[in-house]
Amino acid sequence: MKINRKFRWQLLAQNWMFVLVFLALVVMLGFLSSQYRWAKDITQANRNILTQGSVNVLKQMEGDINITVYATNDDANNGDTFRKGMLDFVARYQREKKNVFIKFINPSEEPKLAQEAGVKVDGETIVEYNKRSEHISPPFAEQEMTNLLVRLSRTNNQPVMYLDGHGERLLQGLKNHDLGEFGKQLESKGFKFANPDLTIAQAVPANGAMLVIAAPQVDISAVEAKKIKAYIESGGNVLWLLDDDNLHGLQEVAEYLGIKVSAGIVVDRAAEQYGADPKMAFASLYGDHPITRNFMLRTVFPEAHQVDGQASDDLGWKVGRLIDVAPNGWLESDKIPAGAQNLKVSFDAGKDKAGPINVGVALERTYGKKGQRVVVIGNANFLANTFITNGGNLDLGINIVNWLAGDDRLITIQPMPLKDINVTIPATDQGRLVAWIVFHAFQYLIPIGLFVAGFLLWWKRRKA
Known part of the structure; x- marks a missing residue:
């Protein structure tokens, strides 16, 4: 084919047209990527996008979130890329909420600003929201940052009061049966604690968010019980955890609330599938209530009792x-001693009650100009230090306290920590050989192989 001058101009015009169309396509794609974002995380631990719990928290935050990072400039040559890592970390929040802003201040260049802000370490960060601020220091993880945002979002700063002196499970206790780990999680979400002595105080303080009664082991005095009932009658919120049907001096409180607790415990044969004692009752069905709405995590209740609540038209309870x-x-009719091992029971259709068994109720009524809320759970073990990490126990407990405190909008599934992603290499010659081949294959063998294959293909075409 003879190529003349006219044909050359046509080829040149076609090539330039292709270049212009290609550049226009690149510009258009760049514009669309700046206007619309889409991300999918394929990592095992979802390290590049936020968990649903964090997304739910951000949806409830209407104002701007300002993040100020006090960090020296990056030195990539020495492996210091802290600022870049912070930008990538905050970008996960910015994808879900547009008005999350981040700025950097070098404390070496602006020492006065760092001093006025109370910054003590390089990388310390101040998060501001709704005229409130809090410091957080590296290393950063989604769990800590989202908890910080929850604390800044919290509208109810009244303390959580807990009863003590009767063998209760303590919110700041360290023993296995205590609720100390749960208490730490509440503190991380902005809750404060108070421990009123009802033997001295004239009444249960009215400035608390709620009163927690966590399974007393000895009888509460008549004087204290009278003050607790008066607190409920005057509109106080209560979280009552029961380990058995012994109300330990609070019978009048139970009657006022319309609460009944079973003598026997729940037996769950499904526990044997998980190698657990049948006294461990598993839950995956929840009522249509703000505490449990859209809650789909499995929870565990060791030695749980049935709780029944009756609505009272006279007192206005729902x-x-x-x-x-x-x-x-089923619900075992016979009373089983707490801590009994190797439980051997069978279902008696004439005496026992077939499952599912309800072990928790929420009571609510309008009192004056405000609402009053009470939650009664026929089990305190599920929040104990031994069981708090099982399934969704912690999430359910946080949801209960948020609802009682009136922070319904903060009821959410909490962000989960990263899974263990460590690689364990067998300490054998064969294991070390396989590891050497795998690691160096990506570093040297595969790149060199692709280069050689490309060169051979080019050489073959050139000779054709």
Whole structure:
């Protein structure tokens, strides 16, 4: 084919047209990527996007979130890329909420600003929201940052009061049966604690968010019980955890609330599938209530008792079922001693009640100009230090306290910590050989192989 001058101009015009169209396409794609974002995380631990719990928290925050990072400039040559890592970390929040702003201040260049802000370490960060601020220091993780945002969002700063002196499970206790780990999680979310001595105080303080009664082991005095009932009668919120049907001096409180607790415990044969004692009742069915709405995590209730609540038209209580356990189990009619091992029981159709069994109720009524809320759970073990990390126990407990405190909008599934992603290499010659081949294959062998294959293909075409 003869190529003349006219044909050359046509080829040149076609080439330039292709270049212009290609550049226009690149510009258009760049514009669209700046206007619309889409991300999908394929990592095992979802390290590049936020968990649903964090997304839910951000949706409730209407104002601007300002993040100020006090950090020296990056030195990539020495492996210091802290600022870049912070930008990538905050970008996960910015993708879900547009008005999250970040700025950097070098404390070496602006020492006065760092001093006025109370910054003590390089990388310390101040997060501001709704005219409130809090410091956070590296290393950063989603769990800590989201908890910080929850604390800044919290509208109810009244303390959580807890009863003490009767063998209760303590919110700041360290023993296995205590609720200390749960208490730490509440503190991380902005809750403060108070421990009123009802033997001295004239009444339960009215400035608390709620009163926690966590399974007393000895009888509460008549004087204290009278003050607790008066607190409820005057509109106080209560979280009552029961380990058995012994109300330990609070019978009048139970009657006022319309609460009944079973003598026997729940038996769940499904626990044997997980190698657990049948006294461990598993729950995956929840009532239609703000505490448990859209809650789909499995929870565990060791030695749980049934709780029934009756609505009272006279007192205005509305009762909602919260937790149904052991759909394939039953409520044992015979009283089983706490801590009994190797439980050997069978279902008696004439005496026992077939599952599912409700072990938690939420009571609510309008008192004056405000609402009053009470939650009664027939089990305190589920929040104990031994069991708090099982399934969704912690999430359910946080949701209960948020609801009682009036912070319904903060009821959410908490962000989960990263999974263990360590690689364990067998300490054998074969294991070390496989590891050497795998690691160096990506570093040297595969790149060199692609280069050689490309060169051979080019050489073959050139000779054709």
